Amino acid sequence: MTVTQTSASTTSEFVSRHIGPRPADVETMLQTLGYSSLDDLIDTAVPADIRQDSMLDIPAALSETEALAHLRALASKNVMKTQMIGQGFYDTITPAVIRRNIVENPAWYTAYTPYQPEISQGRLEALLNFQTMVMDLTGLPIANASLLDESSAAAEAVLMMRRANKKKAKGKTVLDSNIFPQTIKVVQGRADALGFEVEVADLSAGLPEGDISGILLQQPGNNGSIAEHEGIIAAAKEAGAMVTVIADLLALTMITPPGEQGADIAVGNTQRFGVPLFFGGPHAAYMAVADGLTRSMPGRLVGVSVDDAGVPAYRLALQTREQHIRREKATSNICTAQALLAICASMYAVYHGPAGLKQIASRANNHARVIASSLVAGGFTLASQSFFDTVVVNVENAEQIISAANEAGINLRKINDTQVGVSTDETTTSDIVKTLLGVFGVELSAPEGFDIPASQVRTSNYLTHPIFNTISSETQMMRYLRRLSDRDLALDRTMIPLGSCTMKLNSAAEMESITWPEFASIHPYVPAEQSVGWRELITDLEGRLTAITGYAGVSIQPNAGSQGEYAGLLAISGYHASRGEAQRNVCLIPASAHGTNAASAVLAGMKVVVVKTAADGTIDANDLDAKIEANKDVLAAIMITYPSTHGVYDADVRVVCDKVHAAGGQVYIDGANMNAMVGLAQPGKFGGDVSHLNLHKTFCIPHGGGGPGVGPIGVGEHLLPFLPGDASGSYTERDGVPVVATAFGSAGVLPISWAYIAMMGGDGLTEATKHAILNANYIAKCLNEHFPVLFTGNKDLVAHECILDLRELTAKTGVTAEDVAKRLIDFGFHAPTLSFPVAGTLMVEPTESEDLGEIERFIEAMITIRQEMEEVLSGVYSIEQSPLRNAPHTATAVINSNWDRKYSVEQAAFPVSGLKFDKYFPAVGRIDGAGGDRNLICSCPAPEAFED
Known part of the structure; x- marks a missing residue:
């Protein structure tokens, strides 16, 4: 077969460096798949009726040098002054050792959320330091790591008080008038969406009348004062209300912490712990709670357990609390964190x-x-x-x-x-x-x-753990950071083939500008003439995203994908209300959808109705028709992910959109999988009314170990008046449009996505999408005979990811998908997405950035694991005795002179020959998750724990 050369060979140098497969590799992959050209493959995989009819209308690609020069020009338009505005944002000094070794270090910023804890011990330790720091400073026994920003953290605390205070759950929430105005607006927006009462009152004069579920205080207050809160806290408790205090962590080194004053919850920002102003974000917020509230707390919680050798090991605790698992029963839609910024803040405390x-x-x-x-x-x-x-x-x-x-x-x-x-x-x-x-x-x-x-005046001690008292020199700090990063697997070491998460290259050129002082040191509330460069960049980026998605406009305010979902649904609710149809509050959500879809719908005040999934992974047409008919007078929206969460381009997406529109509903297209559409299809043109985008997926903002993220929304013309309102005066505020985040959200990382789009250009972005589809289909083809691909589309092709079905093999051998995930660590790989959207499966997404050599290495690992499963099936050893169940293998395990396992040390540590030249050993073996949840420890363990 003659294969046509890919057009990537004629695109810019940056494009060729971003896209992994070389022209010869593309030819090899296409031959395996049986296609004569990349365009032929794409035309077969992507339904013709959703294809866009023209190239992307964005400026031509810039070189790295040109893009950086343009960013320099934008940065120079920002005016740097001494920032004494305050209002929750304060200038700080980022120690150079932290900036260079964390913020600018791909070992830290390219890591994924630590769902596979054995290969995440470094970042988990850093996040445990964060929790310990917050617990000590707030005087409360449990803290999370972390929340998105101070204002939304306060809103989460308000919702938590309403849940936890069973006796006063229907009471109003009272906000002290001496709280930052942006926080009051965010809380009021949440309350409006959920329909509960919020009263703003001067609590220095005492509690207002009526039933109160909780009160919200701030220390120090909006006017800078340090209030004596003991009296109002005692009065609130006497009245059966709960208490949250928004507290400045730096101030808590000098003033009495909320926990010692009787508060149930403390929230706030850690920005002034070495994290730049970043024009308002990203910054890691925190939440700390009293005993008994742990399981109600949103956000991620790092806990201490042990591995299979009894060594202390860290993991995300109580993961059933994760909101995307709880779906329509969720109490929050937070399923991400500001991990990289939390790590920086924790290391600031370690360093000082x-x-x-x-x-x-x-x-x-x-x-x-x-x-x-x-x-x-x-x-x-x-x-x-x-x-x-x-x-x-x-x-x-x-x-x-x-x-x-x-x-x-x-x-x-x-x-x-x-x-x-x-x-x-x-x-x-x-x-x-x-x-x-x-x-x-x-x-x-x-x-x-x-x-x-x-x-x-604070009299109690804090930060007494040795980690905060033993690292004082830069040499020690540099080595500590290197030691932690060596315990992790990030994109700088290996492909992270996570389906639905798009772990692609975050190039150095894209990352370079975010720490420039002209971008990083601008306060979000500076006069407009001092942030001209920022505003031009944001306007330009919003315009490019508008052109890419086919919508009428984009707002970048939401500072996470979950917040984008929330903002999009609020826009839909606002639209219906403006037309006199406020009763439309039912949101249809396919059973296969991302879990945050349901959580966001609940938080936006909607009722979730689940639509069944057909056997082929598509939306069940009959059930959809029935649900639409049953709810036609109250139907607000449907939320669909496209391509589907099953990794397939559903051919009936226009039909689904038309049916919902005909019933008076709106169509929300989740943009989590936009990586498979850029340049090929535009959700705003094939039926979508609103979509959120994950800039930390498709548009190259790195995951940072679990954040930061940005979740802008694109909307149709009719929804433009309902884009997120403003908490600062930076956007034009519209009555009745709730605030989602402060100012421009996580503006500080927007130069990354701007640079990516600018250096790729329309042709390059399209080529990236095509190569993502090529890589996924090549893996699916090569592994299908070993692990059947569960769902496919036209001609048995997939989109940008594929689901490998292990269920039959598990039934025969006892080897689970989790066993495979842990065994992949021995091959130096992060596991694919485990058991989502179907239990007992692995969802694989290689992205366009991976070259054929790395893809072949992954295929070799999976085939070798399949052979080990066959050894279990044939009785060479039982599942309990196998390298699969005992994976991952640490260096300590394999150098044990008393090795007595049924398989060799070489099979354990070097199952393929290439590992002898480049081997990663995890710091710990398989971790006891259940034991960690039973014995919940969420602060730094004493050094003796490791000695024992």
């Missing part, structure tokens, strides 16, 4: 230790006291006499002061026409203080008074 953190906090507090004393001596009055780092000063003309400060190179916060906020931070210096005081026309005075009230 408790004494260093206290020193940083004390310095910021002292600068604030100097400012306050000098202002009072100069005749000004203050809004509060006790504060940590924020002084609110009464002035005659706030605009005049802010303008003068701007001229002096300082940004201040306008509270109202006669009040200005001044926030100090780690970067504040004596010279900055002198310049600021000059703006007010006052002289420098020594700090007198303004001490933290004695009743609020």
Whole structure:
């Protein structure tokens, strides 16, 4: 057969470096599949009636040099000033050892969520450090790792109080008026969607009347004051209400923590622990809770268990809490985290230790006291006499002061026409203080008074674990970070063939600009003229995503895929309400859909109705018709994933869309699998009304061990008025449109996706999609005789991923899909997606970035494992005695002189010859998950635990 050369050979140099298979490899793969050209394969796999009829209308591809030059030009349009705005965002110093060895290190930023804990011990230890740090500083016994941002974390706490407070579940939630305004807006948006009452009140005057499920306080408050919350907390408890405190972690080194004041929950941001401002995000939020609330807490929880040799080992605990597992019974739609940022924050605490953190906090507090004393001596009055780092000063003309400060190179916060906020931070210096005081026309005075009230001074210890007290030099820190990363498997070592998760190359050129100060040091609430470069980049990126998806517009505000789903469903609800059809609240969701779809629908106030899946993996047409008919007057939407979660292009997608539209509903197309459509099909053109995109999947933002992510939504013309509202003034705010996140969400990582799209161009993006489909079909073809591919489309082809069915083999041999996943570790591979969407299967997605050599290495590993399954079947050894059940094998296990297993050391550690030249050994053997859940330990174990 003659094979036509792929057009990738004529595309830009960057495209050829992003796409793994070389032209000769493509020829080999196409011959195996029986196609004469890549276009022939694509025309067969992708239904003709969804294909777009023109090339992508985006600018031509740039080279790496050109793209970086363009980003430099954009960055230079941002104006760097001293940021003293505060309001939840503070400048900080990222230690160079953390920036270089974590943020800019692919060993950390290309790692996946630690669902396979044996190959994730490094990042799990870092996240356990994070939890321990939060628990110690908040004075509460359990913390998660992590949540998305402070405002949405507060909203999660409100929902949690309503769930946990059974006696007052129908009571209202009371927000103290001294909370940051963006947080109040986010909480109010959640409440509006779910239909419960929220009251904003001055809680310093006592509780309002009526039944109250919970109250939300902030320490320090919006006006900077350190309030004595013990009285209102006691009153709330007496009234049967629960209490959440939004707490500044740095301040908690000096002031009494929420747990010691009787709070049930503490939430907040860890941004000022070495994470740049990033124009508002991504930043790792935290949640800590009192005893008895652990199983109700959203977000991921790292726990301590042991492996099969009794060695302490880390894992995600209580994974049945994961919201995508709970589906329509979910209590949150959070199924991701800001893992990379949480890791940075934890290492900031490790690097500085408790004494260093206290020193940083004390310095910021002292600068604030100097400012306050000098202002009072100069005749000004203050809004509060006790504060940590924020002084609110009464002035005659706030605009005049802010303008003068701007001229002096300082940004201040306008509270109202006669009040200005001044926030100090780690970067504040004596010279900055002198310049600021000059703006007010006052002289420098020594700090007198303004001490933290004695009743609020922290007396308890924190960060007492050795990990926070033994690493002080950069040499130690560098080696600690390297030691942890060596325990992990990330994309810098191996293909991560996770179906539905798209672990593709995150190129160095894409990553380079995010730590440039001109991007990283911009506060989200700076005047618009100081963020021109950011706004141009965002507008350009939204335009490119609009062209790619075929929608009328895009909002990048949602800071995770789950938040994109939520925002899209809120847009649909808003649209129906605007037409007088607010009763439309039923969301149809196929049984095979991503679990977060159902969770997001519940959170958006919708009723979930599940549609059956047919035997071939498509939506059951008869059940769909029946569900539409039964709900035609209340049908709000259907949520479908395309290509389907089964890795197939369903040929009837237009029919499904038409049926829902005919019944008055809207179509939500989950963009998690957009990697199989870019340049070939546009959801906005074949029936979708709204889609979210996962920029951390299709558009190259790395997973970072479980976050950050961005989940922008694209919508049709009729839904444009219902795109997410604004918490900062950065977007045009629309009445009745809920806020999803702060400002531009996780803006700090948007240059990654911009660079990817700019350097690929329309042709390159299309070629990437074609090669993703080629790689997946090649794996499916080569492995089908060993592990049957469960679902296929036209001519037995798949989309960008395939599901390998192990169920019959498991029935015959006892070898489970989990056994295969653990055995792949011995071959140096991260496992495919385990038992989703069908139990007992593996879902494989190689992405376009993997070359034929790496794909063949994976195929060899799977075939070898199949042979080992055959050895179990033939009785060479039982499943319990097999290398499959005893996998993975650590170095300690295989060098044991008392080796007595029925298979050889060589088979255990070097099952294929190539491993003798490049071998990864996991740090621990198979972990006892159930034991870890029974004996829940979620803080750093003592060093003696490892010695024992």
